[in-house]
Amino acid sequence: MSNSLMAQHMVELIAAIAGAYYYFKTKDHQIKIFVWYLWLTVAVETIGMYGYLNYNNFDNTIINWIKNSVFSSNTWLYNTYYLASSIVFALFYLKVVKDHLSKNIIKFSVLIYVIFTIAYYIISGTFFTKSVPYDILLQTLLVFIYVMLYYKQLLKSDRILYFYKLPIFYISSGLLFWYLCVTPLFIFDAYLNLINADFIKFQRSYLLIANTLLYSCYTFGFLYTVQYKKH
Template identity: 55%
Template sequence: MNFDDFIFHIIELIAALSGSYYYLMTKAQSVRPFIWFLWVIVFVETFGMYGYILLNNYDNEIFIWIKNSVFCRNTWLYNIFDLSTLFFLGLFFKRILKINVSKKLVNFIIVFITCSTILYFCLSGNFFRASIPYDFLMQTLAIFTFVLLYYYELLSSDKILFFYKSPIFYLSTGVLLWHLSVSPLFIFDGYFYEINKDFIEFQSLYLLIANILLYSCYTFGFLYTLQFYKKQSVVKK
């Protein structure tokens, strides 16, 4: 594991711990799916590092079996993670949306992408070898729709006056901006990855900066808005 990976894991863990702390202090049910999502990220990114271990040669039957099996690459793990991302974020936005039409649209998007993904892997047999083409683009479009629905309801209610007091605004804005900013990298990744080392270095640095900003936004959203909940609790007493 290089230094960039270490930094990435640390900021992920800090964001997940911040979300858990916020929930313990507030018991806010609306953010629970997002906190689950953060811990799933921590688990997947940690467990997915088994690929580094497989770079070695150990005289162990289990190790040799894994290294010679379809699990030698962690592609299967991240294919599952892509679907879980859509599920947890969809559940998160369903909890905060109030309009039934918006909730139904979220359900439709989740079911459509999930069924399309499963169908693709069943027909192609690439589950252990490659991700679905343009999966990140589909995920970005889905999240873009979820956040727009949230913004629409926010602008249509009195909550717009106090948007800065809710972690939901920071979480949804952070995940939207991250997907919009890194999508071009993944769209053109296939054209440059094998032939352009400069692009690989730029992509790694760009993703590191984008991830630091993203998880810092999550951490800020949880810890900054916690003060407003505490003040509200004091006033009620």
């Protein structure tokens, strides 16, 4: 495994630990599901490393079975993860937003996304080989809707006066920043990834920076705001 991937796993693990520390210190139930999501991310990234087995010639019955099965690629794992992430984000913001209309918008948008994604995999039969085309655009749209609804609520409440004390603000800002920054990269991925080695190098470096900023934002949000949250 490359040093960049190891560094990415480390910042994800640190963010998960910081989230767990925040939760155990505050018992903030709004944050609980997001902390679980961070640990899910760590687990998926760890399990997903089995994909590197394809680059090595191991003489092992189990490994050979995996390499010759539909699980040879870890695409199925990340397809499941992306779908689960969208549901987790929806559940998270359903706990955050208060007004009835915002909750209905979140429920409707995630339901449409889940139905569309499952239907696509059933019809195309590509669950083990590739993701939904332009899935990143759909995920970005969902995150944009959730975060904007949260910002709207924040602006209308007294919490805007001490937004810097709220971990949800840092989570939302990090999420929105990450999706808006990486979406253009993935849009051109299908056209440049196979023919441009320089693009692949740039993509890896760009994602490492974006992921480091995202999980650092989570970590800072948890560790900085814990002092303002009473048990």
